[in-house]
Amino acid sequence: MTTVVIAPMLVVLVTAVLTLLFGSYPRLRTGLALAGTAGYALAVALLAWTVVLAPGAPGIATYQVGGHPAPFGITLVADGLSAFMLAMVATVGLASAIFSTRYVHNIGYDRRTFYNPLFHVLLLGVTGAFLTGDLFNLFVWFEVMLMASYVFVAYYGGPQHTRAAFRYVALNLVASAVFLLAVGGLYATTGTLNMADLAQRLADPAAYGIDPVPVVGLFGLLLSVFALKAGLVPFQFWIPSAYRAAPPPITALLAGATKKVGIYAIIRLSFTVFAGADVPISLSVPGTDLGIAGASPLAFVGPVLFAMAAASIVVGGVGAIGRPSIEGVFAYSSIGQVGFIALPVALAAAATSEQFRRLAVLAALVYALNHALAKALLFLAAGAVRSATGTIAFDDLGGLAERAPALSIAVFVGSLALVGMPPLSGFFGKFLVFEAAIRAEAGGALVVLLAGSLLTIAYATRVWNRGFWGAPSTAVTDARMDRVQVAAVVALAAGVLAVGIGFDPVYEFAEVAAEAALDAEGYAEAVDPGGEAA
């Protein structure tokens, strides 16, 4: 029962080793990589089914690494939220792996060998981050994920790639130091790093002899680290250059998986760990009535995250409109779309009723799924266009709809999903986010969401007009689309459509995930920190 929790990690770890071992046999390596990713998707499906979705499933399962009970050992926890995130990553990962089989051929020989192992190490880091129940272990998984993504951003080794990579590395090294500071501070304050134990101790600080006040500031540090990973304003500036520099299948994974780790960490720590913390907060700007007051650190997460999300939506949308290339538009669009995901999280943090909080987290999760699928689709499509035509600049494109109808339809579906048209996945994402904003009676949120939606329509239309409509340009006329690449993109488009049409099961899964995120007691009970041991 509990081994199923680590199955996805084992599969990608073994695949990474095997693809490294057989690096000099291209066919074998590619086959292994594909089989490994398919195996990963199966392991995730098995995990989601046995732990969460099957009738009578326990809803949560734990794996105590090395058999050491919590809080002494590292605990891995799979609950609804982890399973939902993993399912999302597995879908994007599979499409990206299929796309990669035809993309890696185009890359120089010395780099081809390392592509597949790193791909799986990236997946490993993401999976570990979703499953761990220990704060320091989360730091370690972040580093695993980052190390692989550093290499991918620097992959082509040209001037703009090394520049983007250095910026990305420098920022994340600072973020890692800040993360360590927060971890050290939390340990000094509470005497534990196990998330369940942390939640229990903070809920009743007097019983454990803890002075919980520093926790608020330390949580602020953590929030800034996760916001950097998610690419929220004001930590967004590494995104455009890094997304343009990485190979397109990896960019799809960065947008669809790595970014979501930041969002996941914000949701997990805000609601499962710190929501129950008994820390009265009362902050005010001197000389004004402006201030924050509440009974838990969430009181400050709400307004701060709201400001970041709103700024992301505006900055991303405005930035995307004027970009000269397809990937540039989508990279900026990623900043805006993460704002759409973070906004309901902020509303949930500010919420007073449990029911509304669940709705808002649910909205964030559904939107995250939509963004992962649609954005992965669009980045892969941009990669397919670049493979076929050698360019992604609007100045050299045009008329792709005529030359590559299947790809164009898929891009059309993806763009509409970003905009939020029914019956695609984006419609329900946007619908739920708007519903959350209306229920919260947050007028400011509605204005920002509407503005963001209009900007989305504007840049999606521009991509379509400049890239796909009109008479084919020289580059497009000479293009030969790769069938496998197009198939991966079309499969994702079918996924976007399927999620929209058969939305009920997805909604139920997301609802279970949102409940799991808010169920701090159930989480603590399953992990059982110090039940008998302490």
Add this chain to the structure above:
Amino acid sequence: MTAIVLAATVGALFALGTFLMLRRDLVRVVWGLALVGQAANLYLLTAGEIAPATHDAVPVLAGHGEVPETADPLVQALVLTAIVIGFGMTAFALVLSYRVYEEHGTLDLAEIGGREVSEGRERTRSDGGDRR
């Protein structure tokens, strides 16, 4: 006394690291990043305290009489992990800065940044060497 010295050292390391990170020389920036990482490690080490040990805290010494005062072993394990990760990251950052030098012929961040502006829009065409 030790606490004050440690706090001052952590502060000084952070200050020096931040100062170096703001230099124009790429290698100095890497040193700055490494220093900030070490400052964080040192801080992590100070998060544990020396506890009057009992046999519960040091089970190895059960049945061996008195247990001396012991430092918290957990933070040391954490720092060890963080040092290894930091070492790998610093090595990678140094190799990467060498590659940046190879590609740009300079380590001056102002010049490297200027190149980005001048290449700007045109680069999208040859962006990514996937056609090589």
